Amino acid sequence: MTTQELLIEAERIAETGDMKVLERFMLDRFEELPEDVQGQLLLNMYAEAIEGEAGKVAVSQLQIEGMDALKQIGQAEQELKAV
Amino acid sequence: MERAYRMRSAHTEVSERESIKHPVSGDAMELGEYDRSLADILHDKEEQDLFINRYLYDSNPDEAKEIAESLADGIILTPKQTKLLEDVREKYNLRCAQIEKIQEGMTPEELIRVGDLDPRIKEVIGKVGAEKATELLSTQFQELALTDSKAFNRITKSLQALHGINTGPAAARLDHDISESLNDLHISEDAYTEATREGNSSKTQENLQKIVAEQFGFFRKSVDFVTGGGLSHRGARELNMQFQEQQKLLAECDKHRTAIGKVLRGTLNHDVNLAMQKYMLEGGEIKDHQPKETIETLADYKKMKDHVQGMSSRWEKYKTDEKKRLNNVKDWSQQTAAFEDMKERFANNEMQDQRKQKARGTLAALLALLFNCRTKDTIKDELK
Numbered sequence: 001m002t003t004q005e006l007l008i009e010a011e012r013i014a015e016t017g018d019m020k021v022l023e024r025f026m027l028d029r030f031e032e033l034p035e036d037v038q039g040q041l042l043l044n045m046y047a048e049a050i051e052g053e054a055g056k057v058a059v060s061q062l063q064i065e066g067m068d069a070l071k072q073i074g075q076a077e078q079e080l081k082a083v
Numbered sequence: 084m085e086r087a088y089r090m091r092s093a094h095t096e097v098s099e100r101e102s103i104k105h106p107v108s109g110d111a112m113e114l115g116e117y118d119r120s121l122a123d124i125l126h127d128k129e130e131q132d133l134f135i136n137r138y139l140y141d142s143n144p145d146e147a148k149e150i151a152e153s154l155a156d157g158i159i160l161t162p163k164q165t166k167l168l169e170d171v172r173e174k175y176n177l178r179c180a181q182i183e184k185i186q187e188g189m190t191p192e193e194l195i196r197v198g199d200l201d202p203r204i205k206e207v208i209g210k211v212g213a214e215k216a217t218e219l220l221s222t223q224f225q226e227l228a229l230t231d232s233k234a235f236n237r238i239t240k241s242l243q244a245l246h247g248i249n250t251g252p253a254a255a256r257l258d259h260d261i262s263e264s265l266n267d268l269h270i271s272e273d274a275y276t277e278a279t280r281e282g283n284s285s286k287t288q289e290n291l292q293k294i295v296a297e298q299f300g301f302f303r304k305s306v307d308f309v310t311g312g313g314l315s316h317r318g319a320r321e322l323n324m325q326f327q328e329q330q331k332l333l334a335e336c337d338k339h340r341t342a343i344g345k346v347l348r349g350t351l352n353h354d355v356n357l358a359m360q361k362y363m364l365e366g367g368e369i370k371d372h373q374p375k376e377t378i379e380t381l382a383d384y385k386k387m388k389d390h391v392q393g394m395s396s397r398w399e400k401y402k403t404d405e406k407k408r409l410n411n412v413k414d415w416s417q418q419t420a421a422f423e424d425m426k427e428r429f430a431n432n433e434m435q436d437q438r439k440q441k442a443r444g445t446l447a448a449l450l451a452l453l454f455n456c457r458t459k460d461t462i463k464d465e466l467k
Contacts, residue, residue, distance in 0.1 A: 007452050014381055014449055023445045027203060030210050033452070039223030040451040042207055044444055046194075046220055047238050049201035054244035055360025059350050062359070063257050066302065066347045069309040070264060073336050073343075076309075080333055 001032055106181040107188065107242045117180040121165075121172050125154070135168075137229040138175050140438060143167070148435055152428070178235075182228045185242065189224065191217045231441055240364060261347045270344035291358040295349065299362065302346040305339035378442035378450060387440055391457065394433065398466055401429050430462040 001009070006029060013022045026033065026041055033041070105112045124130050131154065140147035150164050160168070191213035198205035208216050228235040349355035378384050405425050409418075437457070442450045 003452070004456055007456050010449055010452055014384070014446075017381060019445045022449065023203075026445065026448055027206055030207060034455045035219060036223065036226075037448055037451040037455055038207075038211075039219040039226075041445075041448040042204070042216060042220050043223040043227060044447055045201055045203045045207070046197060047234070047241070048444075049197050049204060050238070050241040050245060051364060052360070053200055054241035055357070055364055057244050058363040059356055059359055060257060062302075062363070063261055063347060063350050065306055066343045066350075067257070067261060067264065069306045069343050070268075070340060070347075072309045073340050077333060077336050080329055080336070 001029065003034055006032060103177065103180075105184055106239050107185065107246050109243070112180065112184065114176055114180050117176045117183070119172075119176055121168055124172065124175070125168075133229055134172075134175055136435070136438070137226075138178065139168070139171055140435065141230050141232055142171075144435070144439065148432070151431070151435075155428075155431075178228060181239075182225050185228075185239070186221045186224065188242070189217055189221050194220065230438060234441075234443075237364070244364070258351055262351055265344055265348050265351075268340065268344055270341065270348055287354070288358065291355055292362065295355065295358045295362045298342070298346050298349065299359075301342035305342040308335070308339050377440050378446055381446075384442075384446060384449065388453065391437075391453075394462070394465065397433075398429060401425070401432075426463050426466045429466065430459045433462050434459050 010022060010025060013025050023041075026037075030038060030041070103112050103114060104110065124134050135147050135151050135154070139150070146164070146167055150160060150168065152158075153160055153164070194204065194217050195208060195213055198208050204216075211219070224238075227238075349359060378387060402425070409421060437454055440450060440454075441447075
């Protein structure tokens with residue numbers, strides 16, 4: 001497929017509103033895409049992957065912080081009750 | 084005296100060096116080869132294009148356009164324009180050095196690791212190989228870093244969060260421990276049930292973000308209460324504590340435990356967890372009016388494409404204006420050089436307008452595909 005043909009087909013798929021199908025089309029045709037489009041697609045996926053991972057890390061750190069605080073509250077309560 | 088000057092100069096140098104941080108690790112770094120003067124940048128055509136048409140254009144499109152035109156025409160820049168370029172130059176040099184540092188981390192090995200997190204990346208690596216995929220990524224990253232500061236900051240922030248951290252199966256164990264603790268404390272997920280009832284609608288997302296923002300505030304206060312001294316330095320361990328104070332403190336413990344528990348419960352709910360991730364990565368506060376991409380929906384894309392296709396009327400108007408400017412040229416065929424120059428300027432304007440368009444996700448790839456079919460040369464070919 002030429003770049004123009006790829007664009008026409010991609011726009012036809014985009015018309016359906018399903019971006020997942022459009023992404024699938026682009027992945028299937030990856031080697032036919034111009035390099036800057038390949039790079040754009042890859043960068044999107046990379047950004048999503050690391051953002052997701054960074055988000056998970058942030059939540060894990062928050063969980064550790066929260067669990068630690070809960071533990072300390074529990075210990076303090078025991079001490080308070082023993083007073 | 085001279086010694087004092089030398090010392091001051093050395094101090095300034097050290098303090099400037101220390102103020103330049105590695106974009107991911109936060110360690111001190113140096114500009115190195117990117118410590119360039121304005122003349123260095125402007126004398127290199129490729130560098131000049133990146134500096135003015137990409138980097139400056141992102142923050143100040145009107146000025147960038149005027150400066151680019153002046154430089155193309157060999158017109159001396161005004162003092163105001165020179166000052167602007169000088170002000171932006173330092174930031175540009177820093178951005179270039181930051182890009183290089185981030186690109187150093189984009190190795191085939193690292194991309195393979197990210198591919199383990201995302202099967203789509205793995206698929207691309209399978210098609211073109213890790214080396215080529217890394218090259219594509221790195222090149223596109225440079226383009227993005229110079230033309231879209233917002234996206235650059237978002238990626239950098241994620242890389243910072245991941246720096247030096249190995250994620251893995253430990254997270255699942257943590258979820259299990261939290262779930263057990265919360266069940267023991269009888270902390271339910273009622274607060275989230277209502278918010279997620281409408282499925283994945285934008286209203287649900289809005290509700291979730293509101294809950295996350297509110298609860299996150301209580302969470303931080305509660306954690307500060309425990310770890311920042313509110314609890315540990317009060318009279319819990321003092322034997323002479325009054326009964327009333329003891330009861331008050333116990334009640335406070337309960338209040339804070341509930342606040343912490345609610346946040347932890349949220350981390351176990353997939354939708355809330357995602358809202359939290361977004362909340363934390365976007366700087367810890369929910370912003371209602373974030374700057375938007377120019378192309379957010381398919382309707383935006385179509386509108387932009389209609390605008391692109393309306394080029395002929397823009398060209399006719401441009402020609403009329405130029406004709407007046409050049410003292411009513413009657414026959415362009417006698418003015419070949421001027422006509423070619425006009426086509427060049429018009430095509431440059433069209434390309435600048437094109438660069439203004441920004442999108443995320445698959446729409447960004449679709450946009451790139453469209454613009455790949457519309458280069459400066461194809462625009463000029465259409466101009467009659």
